[in-house]
Amino acid sequence: MDYDVIVIGSGIAGTLAAINAARNKKVAVIRKGYGASALSSGAFDIASKTGTRGRPLKGLSTLSVAITEILENEQNHPYSILSRTFTGDRFNEFIGMVKTVGSQFFDELKSVGLGYEGSWENLMIIPNLHGTFKVTSFCQPSMESGNLARLRGRKLLFVGFDKITSHSKTRAGFLSRLLSDYGFVSFKDISYTNINIHEHNIAYNENDLVSLASAMDTPEQARYILNVLKQSLAGIEYEHAFIPPIMGIAGYNDVYQMFVDVFGYTVSEFLSSSFSSAGLRLQYALDKLLAKHGVTIINGTVVCEQNNDKIKTLTIIKKDGNSSQISANSFVLATGKFISNGIKKDTTWKEAVFGLPLFIGSHVIREPFPMNYLTDDPFDEQILFSMGVKVDEYLRPVNEDGKVIYNNLFAAGSILSGYNYIYDRTGMGTAMMTGARAGILSAG
Numbered sequence: 001m002d003y004d005v006i007v008i009g010s011g012i013a014g015t016l017a018a019i020n021a022a023r024n025k026k027v028a029v030i031r032k033g034y035g036a037s038a039l040s041s042g043a044f045d046i047a048s049k050t051g052t053r054g055r056p057l058k059g060l061s062t063l064s065v066a067i068t069e070i071l072e073n074e075q076n077h078p079y080s081i082l083s084r085t086f087t088g089d090r091f092n093e094f095i096g097m098v099k100t101v102g103s104q105f106f107d108e109l110k111s112v113g114l115g116y117e118g119s120w121e122n123l124m125i126i127p128n129l130h131g132t133f134k135v136t137s138f139c140q141p142s143m144e145s146g147n148l149a150r151l152r153g154r155k156l157l158f159v160g161f162d163k164i165t166s167h168s169k170t171r172a173g174f175l176s177r178l179l180s181d182y183g184f185v186s187f188k189d190i191s192y193t194n195i196n197i198h199e200h201n202i203a204y205n206e207n208d209l210v211s212l213a214s215a216m217d218t219p220e221q222a223r224y225i226l227n228v229l230k231q232s233l234a235g236i237e238y239e240h241a242f243i244p245p246i247m248g249i250a251g252y253n254d255v256y257q258m259f260v261d262v263f264g265y266t267v268s269e270f271l272s273s274s275f276s277s278a279g280l281r282l283q284y285a286l287d288k289l290l291a292k293h294g295v296t297i298i299n300g301t302v303v304c305e306q307n308n309d310k311i312k313t314l315t316i317i318k319k320d321g322n323s324s325q326i327s328a329n330s331f332v333l334a335t336g337k338f339i340s341n342g343i344k345k346d347t348t349w350k351e352a353v354f355g356l357p358l359f360i361g362s363h364v365i366r367e368p369f370p371m372n373y374l375t376d377d378p379f380d381e382q383i384l385f386s387m388g389v390k391v392d393e394y395l396r397p398v399n400e401d402g403k404v405i406y407n408n409l410f411a412a413g414s415i416l417s418g419y420n421y422i423y424d425r426t427g428m429g430t431a432m433m434t435g436a437r438a439g440i441l442s443a444g
């Protein structure tokens, strides 16, 4: 065998699987690129269902209440499936496991230079420039400092940049009006302003916030842009300002420190939107973690045709069209969902590498257009997005009869069925928990 364990995919789920398996095994990750983890806002939703029509709940519940609700009511959710292996008080044992796995992972991220802040109990509310507010558990420090739950009574300022449509003055104004309308936390004043960022001599692409954040990675440009911001905000009265997420990508720590030195903790970043500076910071940290744990990264698309009950080899197709074979004792499927092409549709919907059946609840998707799982109202749950691979409590994909399909294949992350992160806000939490568990199980 070339490797003990091969992990397909290098998002949160694949990385956690790989670094956990790599503690005592020889591990490779094969990936065709970056997926949802790199596009995400970088915030870690562990469990924080929103209120009606996407609004934050007025009385925010705590993380353990939100997880307990899932374990009690959603039997197909990966949290519930994982908790079935506990024999005692499965609620407390599972919550304990979430805290342990999560804390270890945030320590790992910190060891490669990316801090995360938040709480294992209290949820935070962070604004994003889609004009909504994310109720979440952990964020990068430059975003966590903008937790609205802690900014009550302050005078808030939302800052937009011209020529960056996704983060313009109009969006900032929209957000400030929404926040006033929601009225769920009270502020002294909410206003917004615009900075004519394009009038300055900054090397970035119009409408591309990630390129502006990348410009900050160069210390001279960072100092220059910081100065532009400082001067632009100088005449405005505010106690806390939100700026678009531009505090660097590879150089995030240094840039954030520069902001703290100049503004203290009175300037935070909005949550990123795709393409995402915070998501890229996270993905770069994941790549560093793979290297730190001695995991081999192989770039290419995996395909596989298997007929028996054990997978032995995979085919990797490289960008230049060349292909090669690779073998291992066990495999972790962490290929993500729609956005990463972990699932695909030709005549019907299938998992893309092994052709595993896809489920919504206990129903196997056979129809080419399962439109009855979508509604006209964007604020409804949209059950279609819970489509994915079904697994047993050891994360092995099963067929319609509940029979394990391949004994040495484990699945983790958003390829799994039974949850809808847009609705139940367990996106990173599920990827983290199932990824870590799949890594341990695959290592035997």
Ligand SMILES: Cc1cc2nc3c(=O)[nH]c(=O)nc-3n(C[C@H](O)[C@H](O)[C@H](O)COP(=O)(O)OP(=O)(O)OC[C@H]3O[C@@H](n4cnc5c(N)ncnc54)[C@H](O)[C@@H]3O)c2cc1C
Residues within 6 Å of the ligand: 008, 009, 010, 011, 012, 013, 014, 030, 031, 032, 033, 034, 035, 036, 037, 038, 039, 040, 041, 042, 043, 044, 045, 046, 274, 300, 301, 302, 303, 334, 335, 336, 337, 339, 340, 341, 342, 352, 353, 412, 413, 414, 415, 421, 425, 426, 427, 428, 429, 431
């Ligand atoms: C736009 C967006 C914003 C989000 N925001 C949040 C948020 O704020 N908070 C939150 O908690 N969750 C958020 N989520 C959800 C969260 O990002 C995902 O649940 C999580 O990142 C999934 O991680 P993953 O490792 O399962 O998949 P991914 O990160 O998608 O990784 C999949 C990997 O598999 C690889 N791959 C796929 N097919 C193949 C193949 N055939 N061969 C080789 N490699 C392959 C891909 O290249 C990629 O490396 C968001 C999702 C999206 C799309």
